[in-house]
Amino acid sequence: MERIKKLQKFINESSIDAALISKRENLFYFSGASPLAGGYLVVTPDEAIIYVPELEYEATKEETELPVEKFKRLPELYEKLKPYSVLGIEGSTSFSFMNALKEKAEIKEFKSIDEIVKDLRIVKTEEEIEIIKSACELADMAVMAAIEEISEGKREREIAAKVEYVMKMNGAEKPAFDTIIASGYRSALPHGVASDKRIERGDLVVIDLGALYRHYNSDITRTIVVGKPNEKQKEIYEIVLEAQNTAVEKAKPGMTAKELDSIARNIIAEYGYGDYFIHSLGHGVGLEIHEPPRISQYDETVLKEGMVITIEPGIYIPKLGGVRIEDTVVITKDGAKRLTKMERELI
């Protein structure tokens, strides 16, 4: 209820009559409910009600302390919203839903509530951190399974299938995202979801995966070489490792996301690989696998205790291959603490 109260305070202070929450992660964040077919949380200055389709009614009542209403279609929801003229909505709200709200609920104006939702969600409670820690343990376990499973001749997709099975048998709800097993030339694709490519001797293999556990995500990347690494592979591995270790060591509350990104980016640039680090250093992790802040040159968010982020520099050389090393970390008053803990030596 604490979270709903903060949202109500925001509603009271801004010129919003009511707020409508429909994004899955926010619905869960504010209510504890996670109806698979979706649901709507209506928050007014003095109440909060969840609307769900009839088929989700029983399950939703078990999940939340808030009052739950069932609807056959959406008119019941539109009726409820009619008294409100300025509606606070999420940035993710769709064009078609907004059109329906204008026509059927007679909403006059929409205002974004993203700022307050972001401000609340970006700093994790101890309870949230504990859950993310468990999600990270599952990710560690899965990386270990991947490394055991990877061998010459196997398909990337088979490794991914096994890894996700291990994750789930150990309690994960599902993978946080499509498991990346990118070998050889494919390791130079930062988003090389496991394919039918067979793993070859001498391949760099980027293993990037995460587990969803009790609604929270984890994210880890390790890179290995099948067989003996060559000099070039060793060189780029060591640079990425240095960049990652340094960023983790130096991350602390009070620093901006941009400053943290620069720490890793400058190291890679000094070695002459600046043009091959083609993404931002990291991102927030929580109910979503990518959420604020972005650890990039374009985000000046000040890091705070309780933020959970990834630190994941990489070097990608087209056709030759790539290396990425990533951990999920929590910002504490003493600096960043790794929540994914798998060893980081080149194997």
Place this chain on the structure above:
Amino acid sequence: MERIKKLQKFINESSIDAALISKRENLFYFSGASPLAGGYLVVTPDEAIIYVPELEYEATKEETELPVEKFKRLPELYEKLKPYSVLGIEGSTSFSFMNALKEKAEIKEFKSIDEIVKDLRIVKTEEEIEIIKSACELADMAVMAAIEEISEGKREREIAAKVEYVMKMNGAEKPAFDTIIASGYRSALPHGVASDKRIERGDLVVIDLGALYRHYNSDITRTIVVGKPNEKQKEIYEIVLEAQNTAVEKAKPGMTAKELDSIARNIIAEYGYGDYFIHSLGHGVGLEIHEPPRISQYDETVLKEGMVITIEPGIYIPKLGGVRIEDTVVITKDGAKRLTKMERELI
């Protein structure tokens, strides 16, 4: 290019200056590209260009015949859109993206392109049906694996993990949705994603799963009893089976979605269980697991040859349990043809 041309024809005929496509499934449908970090397809009356983040550039060029531009952030895209005043967008386009398009690309007016996209996607080509057929074979295989795996004492989640592993080892990209293994009282929850509940003797177990294969989905549900079914379980099973078989037999081009829904709904109602069939009869299946048409009382879409839909009546008795039987079918000139083929007898 055929699909792009149809979209350009629509743009020419409506008062739209250009269209912007950002929804993953539509991007793939119109371009063949599926950048994991997202991308944007800009279609003007005489050209079509894809914009992707730098890290997706190489992979995207391999996937599409269209010209690909890379961007560091989005200003390049906004610049491209500035000459256009009325922009056609998808209904799924978000409030925050629309705000950015207004401010930075100086878009004056938005119009929905959903109608044309829906009209194109709702009827599948032979090639698409062949892929869906393969996705359905993977689903059949997975249901078989689930039935073999289900036994007293096992957790629902373990069954789901095994099933998804089998699916992926056989070539599925991933599950089409979170596998539902809902046993005992949980079988009465139409969306009972596999939980930690252990399966007990006498439980009804609803197995609802699908495979994603080469971007296309499949969907199947079977219900079994662990051990010997009791009279009540047999009764509701036979009613659902009759409703499903009858709907599949009678589905044909020219009928409306609503009429098809009524066929199953009336049978269940005649047996006195009308109040326990709490969802629509089915939905379209394709690049999305739920897409038009809805086979429901609220959709008057006329069924056409080449549409792929599910037919999935169910009866759910709170606390006692539920039964659902579902197949993915394709509408042909001779009626509906099942693409999922697993046997439908109560086991």
